[in-house]
Amino acid sequence: MKLNFIRSIFLSMIMILTSCDTSFESNTRLLVKGKVVDSDGNPVENAEISTYTYRGTGFFIYPAPTGSTEYLLGKNVSDANGDFSVISLYDNSSDFSIEIKANEDYSEYIYRTSTYDYTPDDYLINLQEVTLNNLAQATISISRTSGEGNTISYSLNYFYPTCIEVYDEGVLNSAETFCNYPSYINNTLDDNLPDTAHTLNVTQGSEISFTYSINNEPEITEILIVDVSNYQFNFNY
Amino acid sequence: MCLIINLILTISMFRISLCFLFLTVNIQAQNINLSESITDNDTIVGYTNQRSMTYSFNLLHPGITNSSAIGSASEDKLGFNIGAQIFLYKHFYLGAYTGTLYLDVKDKALVGNYERSTVTHSYLQLGYEFPISQKIRLDLNFVPWGDSRYKNILELSNNAKQIDRASITMFGAGFSYSFSKSLDVFVSYSYRSDESRIQTASQIQGDFNTINYNTLGIGIRFFGGKKDLFTEFKSYF
Secondary structure, three states: OHHHHHHHHHHHHHHHHEEOOEEEOOOEOEEEEEEEEEOOOOEOOOOEEEEEEEEOOOOEEOOOOOOOEEEEEEEEEOOOOOEEEEEEOOOOOOOEEEEEEOOOOEOOEEEEEOOOOOOOHHHEEEEEEEEEOEEEEEEEEEEOOOOOOOOEEEEEEEEEEEEEEEEEOOEEOOOOOEEEEEEEEEEEEOOOOOOEEEEEEEEOOOEEEEEEEEOOOOOEEEEEEOOOOEEEEEEEO | OHHHHHHHHHHHHHHHHHHHHHHHHHHHHHHHHHHOOOOOOOOOOOOOOOOOEEEEEEEEEOOEOOOOHHHHHEEEEEEEEEEEEEEEEOOEEEEEEEEEEEEEEOOHHHOOOOOEEEEEEEEEEEEEEEEOOOOEEEEEEEEEEEEEEEEEEOOOOOOEEEEEEEEEEEEEEEEEEEOOOOEEEEEEEEEEEEEEOOEOOHHHHOOOOEEEEEEEEEEEEEEEOOOOHHHHHHOOO
């Protein structure tokens, strides 16, 4: 009798601790609110605001380890004034995020935090005003017109427009946050590959630093200002 | 920890329901033995139309109202209920019921990202039956305590879910018609109020506090026995 009881308890504990189901926080809804504007401060309508958590799946010991499976917990769009509110399920996760995307004319914003041991005050995350930068597509074409044997080494330095803000218990973690973080391309063109082109998504109005050296001559730097949505720059060497 | 407590509560409720059913079956068996020596016109308990217990099965149209976020977001489907009543004194009865309702989520922006809720409920009911004639009865009842569990399924194709819990109170009325000595057909109406345990931002808390239903039911009821529980016990002394 006693053995059966212990066996029942043991089996029950195994069933509780192991599960193929993914279960999110019971009896909880999170409210995410804010306003989406563009670089000029104008409201962005129909921006899509989504909350996600990332979980492991399959046979695991509770709580699940951080995995790569993404679960959408809530979604809504901004209104004509750019205002939004998202009612979302909630998850105690080390990788919880809020993503804001508009159309291809705007950059993306990502709010990332750990909710593993943290629940926002009043079950509310107020993002206040979120700026999505107006995007431009910059095409940089480099062609050789000087004949065989000539080479060019160059670099393109620009700022990647996506903004990822990391928060620890509601406080911005500046060390892990990167908005408009620097990116670069280094390359050399020679007889094997004399011509090339790069298409970059950058913030409209931003600068691209183009530094080059032809046939190992001293470097020259040109600043390209991306002032239109479809920016084209052609360079011949 | 909550998972374990919920499991214990669910098992406890299930055991209470089983005990109740076992009790009614026992009393029914005893009544059948006693009633072998009496006829329909006997006045052994001083009034007619007395029953000992009933077992019912009915289909439900939940009739969820728009008074809550969950009600506004959901489209209800047919559900079902099974239960048993034991007559405590004359036509006063105590019932125990369990059943399931189904809700399809049409507007996820109001409640979070899930597609369907399976709402299982268990409750105890107090009521009184008015025998209008030999075949027709009016039933008035009240549910002082009950428990409901909203299993919210994120996608029908995976096992991701979230649980909301609520306490039930309910008022109801119904008519039944006796087709034979042991079978009723009945229709019922009940106003059900689920006080949810959902916690969310104070700004939207009011939308999640109470989920109301105007529930219509139709079903069959098997009944037996000719003495109430009080009379049954009195006969032992």
